[in-house]
Amino acid sequence: MKIQSVTPELSLKRSVDSGTDEQRAAVQKIIQAVRSDGDAALFTYTKLFDQAELDSMRVTQAEIEEAYSEFPEHITQVIKEAAENIFTFHQKQLRETWTYTDQNGTMLGQKMTPLDSAGVYVPGGTAAYPSSVLMNVLPAKVAGVKRIVMVSPPGPDGRLPAGVLVAADIAGVEEIYKVGGAQAIAALAYGTETIRPVDKITGPGNIYVALAKREVFGDVDIDMIAGPSEIAVLADESARPVEIAADLLSQAEHDTRASSVLVTPSQRLAEETAAEVERQLAGLPREAIARKAIEHYGAIYVTRDIQEAIDVVNQLAPEHLEVMTENAMNVVERIRHAGAIFIGRFSSEPIGDYFAGPNHVLPTNGTARFSSPLNVDDFMKKSSLIMYSEQAFNENVDKIAAFARLEGLEAHARAVEARKIK
Structure with missing residues (x-):
């Protein structure tokens, strides 16, 4: 990894993929086909892109039972425990309707209402992601969403991975469809003969899924347009290079475009971590992916002191931030921009990915400056709530009418004045 000093124009090397003109045109064509032809378009695109010829898209109870029989029982128990942790954490986010009443009898407040429905996209392809199922479904469950629909691309055998189905069943998903790509997003947004539309779509996917989510936003809500994974480690002399290197590589193996950064005031730690990253790369099963990510989007920044390191992290606004310093909580108090913060040497980033409870759907591409992890409020x-008493109305009617006329809206003024006692 390249070791460098901090410069005023410092920015995290990020791979921002907004798609090509051809990709955007392809996505628009797919969406239009699904809106026009419904299920027929879904079957056509599933055969074309996933090499799966289906008679039915909906996953049956028999398929779920078969998934349980194929899946290791001890891993099923791990998923159940993780689900409990995630559910418990998100329960603490749940907000209730509130009201207050002034002395003049005015009642004001805010009514909290869960969405009627939500769609969850779970990626397919070369890997299965049961953790994505839990992280997207369980906040919606806690919020009280009644209808949760999951879509995921099938393999050529027309099946979904056993782990994905087991996780979906544990999370309580009752509608699961074997369809992926931009066509799945279109189906969730606009509906087909089989899939009824939803109010919000969450979950990661490839560039075609991301572009499709961007296209349908406004007709439905979406969570975010997620970029490649990012990790920044803020460390001082007390940290251990072998652990930092392992954590940097935990994100680099995700994607050739993933970003892994160490920020430290210690030249020694920087040099030893760089050497350790190279040593650990050599034995990594996904070495080719991780090495390319480290070479193109990895960096080690050496700062003058810990405060400058904190300033750098706030400028980077990373998706994941690990704080491995003495007096770590004191450092955390000065962090303003990060999707998730992992504190201390025993809080390695994968703990948050799978098990601890906080959501792993996090803002990327610097959007932690203004956005938050997926949470119950998203669903x-x-x-x-506004209920004026007669006393409050009489006290304020002339003020409101005057404000309306200030903006040239006479009918607004007359609407309140029509209630004045003559």
Whole structure:
């Protein structure tokens, strides 16, 4: 990894893929076909892109039972425990409707209402992601969403991975469809003969899925347009290079475009970590992917002191941040921009990916400056409550009418004045 000093124009090397003109045109064509032809388009694209010829898209109870029989029982228990942790954490985020009443009898408040429905996209292809199922479904469950629909691309055998089905069943998903890509996003947004539309779509996917989510946003809500994974480690002399290197590589193996960064005031730690990354790369099963990510999007920044290191992290606004310093909580108090913060040497990033409870769907590409992890609020709506008493109305009617006329809206003014006692 390249070791460098901090510069005023420092920015995290990120791979931002907004798609090509050809990709955007392809996605628009797919969406239009699904809107026009419904299920027929889904079957056509599933055969074309996934090499799977299906008679039915909906996963049956028999398929779920078969998945349990194929899946290692001890891993099923791990998924159940992880689900409990995730559910418990998100329960603490749940907000209730609230109101207050002024002395003049005015009642104001906010009504919390869960969305009617949500769609969850789970990637397929070369890997299965049961953790994505839990992280997207369980906050919606806690929020009280009644209808949760999961879509995922099938393999050429027309099946979904056993782990994905087991996780979906544990999370309580009752509608699961074997369809992926931009066509799945279109089906969730606009509906087909088989799949009824939803109000919000969450979950990661490839560039075609990301572009499709961007296209349908406004007709439905979406969680975010996620970029490649990112990790920044903020460390001082007390940290251990072998552990830092392992954590940097835990993200680098995700994707050739993943970003792994160490920020430290210690030249010694920087040099030893760089050597350790090279040593550990050599034995990694996904070495080719991780090495390319480290070479193109990895960096070690050496700062003058710990405060400058904190400033650098806030400038980077990383998806994942590990704080491995003395007095770590004191450092954390000064962190303003990070998707998730892992504190201390025993809080390695994968703990958050799979098991601890906080959501692993996090803001990327610097969007931690203004956005948050997926949470229960993402699956709820807020409605304002306004109930004026007669006393409050009489005290304020002339003020409101004057404000309306200031903006040239006479009918607004008359609407309140129509209630004045003559």
